[in-house]
Amino acid sequence: MKIEKLAGIDIGSNAIRLLVVNVIIDKNTTATVFKKSAIVRVPIRLGADTFITGKISENNVNRMQKAMHAFSLLMEVHGVKKYKACATSAMREASNGNDVVESIFKNTGVKIDIIDGKKEAEIIFSTDLTSIIDEHKSYLYVDVGGGSTEITVFSHGKIINSKSFKIGTVRLRNKDSKQIIWKTMEQWVIENTNHLKSLSVIGSGGNINKLFKMSEKPIGKSLSLQYLENQYLFLKNMSFEDRITVLGLNPDRADVIIPATNIYISAMQWSGAHKIYVPKIGLADGIIKNLYFNKL
Structure with a gap:
């Protein structure tokens, strides 16, 4: 049996989430099991900035940075081997979205991809239904x-x-x-x-x-x-x-x-x-x- 730890970070308009999953591969079976190990949700409402002022506020940039730093440490403690962070509508519509991504990567090492609506739908739909x-x-x-x-x-x-x-x-x-x-x-x-x-x-x-x-x-x-x-x-x-x-x-x-x-x-x-x-x-x-x- 092999267990691989993966993490996904969802940077939404209402909250930011970290999901850590144990991927269990058993050579004796053909099925791969995805078992949730930890879920952390932080209520940073980025949309309240973007949809009113058009940009992410300095306060929420600082909160995001702290959240990403905390997520980075949690992933290290869990032994996560690979992760991906995706930001959706609030970040893609913010005039300073790319600047925020660069600042967070520089200060925390967490790389964030801003994805469009079509890509977001494709990723969500790829889950097991x-x-x-x-x-x-x-x-x-x-x-x-x-x-x-x-x-x-x-x-x-x-x-x-x-x-x-x-x-x-x-x-x-x-x-x-x-x-x-x-x-x-x-x-x-x-x-x-x-x-x-x-x-x-x-x-x-x-x-x-x-x-x-x-x-x-x-x-x-x-x-x-x-x-x-x-x-x-x-x-x-x-x-x-x-x-x-x-x-x-x-x-x-x-x-x-x-x-x-x-x-x-x-x-x-x-x-x-x-x-x-x-x-x-x-x-x-x-x-x-x-x-x-x-x-x-």
Whole structure:
């Protein structure tokens, strides 16, 4: 048996995550096991800078630098042999994004790649969905982040189309998503799914993971459109403080979970889907898989 430690760093618009995974290769079996060893999430809301001022603030640059230094030490302690750090919409839209990347590399040794929406969708989609999907059916894969939503349509095991939209939870919270982008996303989903029958949605992102956990359903089961619509009204009628004290949500989750739920509901309504599956995977998981198969 061989165990290889890999790490993926997801620098999003709402938070920054480090995922450390044990990749277990057993010569006696053909299957390679990816077992999560550690997950660290730091609530540095880069999108609150970029989507309002157009650049990452000095305060958040310093916080990012400290986080990357801490991640570097954690990876060293875990014995990580290979890692990849990817930054998404907040960093790619920041006027000083490249300068921040250079500064962090110079001061911490952590190399960050700023990826576009298409690459982000490809990495996320490369995660293992075999436990959920039926190769004879059609799905709409929706990943909701702080600054963008990546949507992929696939049918009978093949990707039909994929697109990134500048609609995300932090943008919506800051009222930075224009109505025309919503309309464009709606039209795209309808045009790419109206010929597909019995379509279901696969949702990824921290907010849909939290909604699934709150449902107390077993892993592998789906959530219904009606459940999400009821949860949306339930959450919307609660105060920010009650979402934290009564539901136990983190402050940086309590304010974005409502716009995130709205995005998932909209995608389901536009596509005619009545079920959403939540495999609890994201960009960091995709980074790990791509690292292992030497695709990054």
